[in-house]
Amino acid sequence: MATLYTQQGRNVRRTWLLMAVFLVIVIAIGYFISYYYDNLAILVIAVIFALAMNVTSYWYSDKISLSLARAVPANRKDNLELFQVIENLSITAGLPMPKVYIIPDPAPNAFATGRDKDHASVAVTSGLLGMMDKNELSGVLAHELSHIGNRDILLSTVVVVLVGFISIIAYIFTRSMWLGGGRRRGNGREGEAGAIIMVVGVIFVILSPIIAQLIQLAISRRRESLADADGALLTRYPEGLASALEKIEAYGRPMATANNATAHLYISNPFGEGASKGIAKLFMTHPPTEERIKVLREME
Numbered sequence: 001m002a003t004l005y006t007q008q009g010r011n012v013r014r015t016w017l018l019m020a021v022f023l024v025i026v027i028a029i030g031y032f033i034s035y036y037y038d039n040l041a042i043l044v045i046a047v048i049f050a051l052a053m054n055v056t057s058y059w060y061s062d063k064i065s066l067s068l069a070r071a072v073p074a075n076r077k078d079n080l081e082l083f084q085v086i087e088n089l090s091i092t093a094g095l096p097m098p099k100v101y102i103i104p105d106p107a108p109n110a111f112a113t114g115r116d117k118d119h120a121s122v123a124v125t126s127g128l129l130g131m132m133d134k135n136e137l138s139g140v141l142a143h144e145l146s147h148i149g150n151r152d153i154l155l156s157t158v159v160v161v162l163v164g165f166i167s168i169i170a171y172i173f174t175r176s177m178w179l180g181g182g183r184r185r186g187n188g189r190e191g192e193a194g195a196i197i198m199v200v201g202v203i204f205v206i207l208s209p210i211i212a213q214l215i216q217l218a219i220s221r222r223r224e225s226l227a228d229a230d231g232a233l234l235t236r237y238p239e240g241l242a243s244a245l246e247k248i249e250a251y252g253r254p255m256a257t258a259n260n261a262t263a264h265l266y267i268s269n270p271f272g273e274g275a276s277k278g279i280a281k282l283f284m285t286h287p288p289t290e291e292r293i294k295v296l297r298e299m300e
Contacts, residue, residue, distance in 0.1 A: 022215050029166060029208055033173055062113040062121055065262050069111070071101035071123040082129060085138050086122060086145075093145050093234055098122045107255040107272075108132070108248045111265035112144040112152075120148045125255070131247055139231060139241030143267055146230035152223045166212040170205050220264040221287045228292055232299055242296040249289040 034040050076083045083100060090097050098114070101123035108128040114120035122144050132140065232238035248268045258270040264285040286292075 022212070022219075025208060025211060025215075026166060029169055029205055032205065033169065036173075058115060061115065062119065065111070065113045065265060066101055066121060066123060068259050068262050069101075069103050069123060069257050070105075071103045074100040074102045079129070081134065082124065082137070085134065085141055089138065089142050089145050089234060093142075093149055095145060095149055096120070098145075098148065100124075102126060102129075103255075103257065105255050105257060106130075107253055107270070108244075108251055109255060109266045109268055109270055110140050110144055111262070111267065112147045113265060114148065116151065117148050122148075127251070128248075131251070132244055135235075135237060135240035136244035136247065138235050139237070139239075139244050140267055142234040143227045143231035143241055146227040146234060147223070150223070150226060150230065152227070163209075163212045163216050167209040170209050173205050217264075217285055220285045224267075224286050225292070225295070228296060229299070232296055238296040238299045242293045245289050245293050245296075249293075 074082065079100070079102070086100060087097055095117050098112070098120040099122070101121055103109075103123050103125040105125040106127040107125055108131045110122065110124040110128055112120060112122050122141065124140070128140065129137070228241060231241055235241070245268065252272050254272040255266075255270040263270055266286075268289065269284065269286050
């Protein structure tokens, strides 16, 4: 029987394993391209561009996410229970009180954003507030506060940097291949070995953005699982979050403001459960809801 602590530890190990695989891919691409061109200048330019682009988006990610969701600041007087639950959970978790926003949308959902615990915001939909009882609302908010406490936004930014780096390098490489300028091939066995390296390397670089995207989604799913475990630990009542996820899944319909750029932030897929069937499962930003519910109800 899994406990809150074993589930939490398992998800942390899996996440770091995925990050290690990600870094191996980056290093492999860098090695091949440096071999192909015998020049690291193009790598330096691409890395600088990717880092500059993603660092800028990191500093403004919360404002962008809230704007895309059409979230508005919550009024304490009109949402007293919401504020009380967040305040109590923040104190328990040892976190500063985040800013609170309401998303005017009937679909039940929520997300947390911000670059760190001192600049964090939690947004919930009007549908979530109208559908959940206090225990369920506490489970959802504990999940979101766990994202803040675990610094998932920082991790997500690191992954975005890596995906951006890989995609840009792959694009530059495939476009410049037609211009020539690659390493000259030798004769005999050396030439054959070089040709094999080139073919394998070219295929790998072309496919690397897809591989990177799949790893990014896998990391997002692992962080959701970890936040489930941490949220249950915070409330000491896994059933609250499990029941909330059941209601969210039963609703099923997409949010009016669903957006691919921010889908991974929400506690549940904002495109609805229909977006998690068939081949779409490979590109899911969240673990299957039924699996999340099962794990939560197996926790002691």
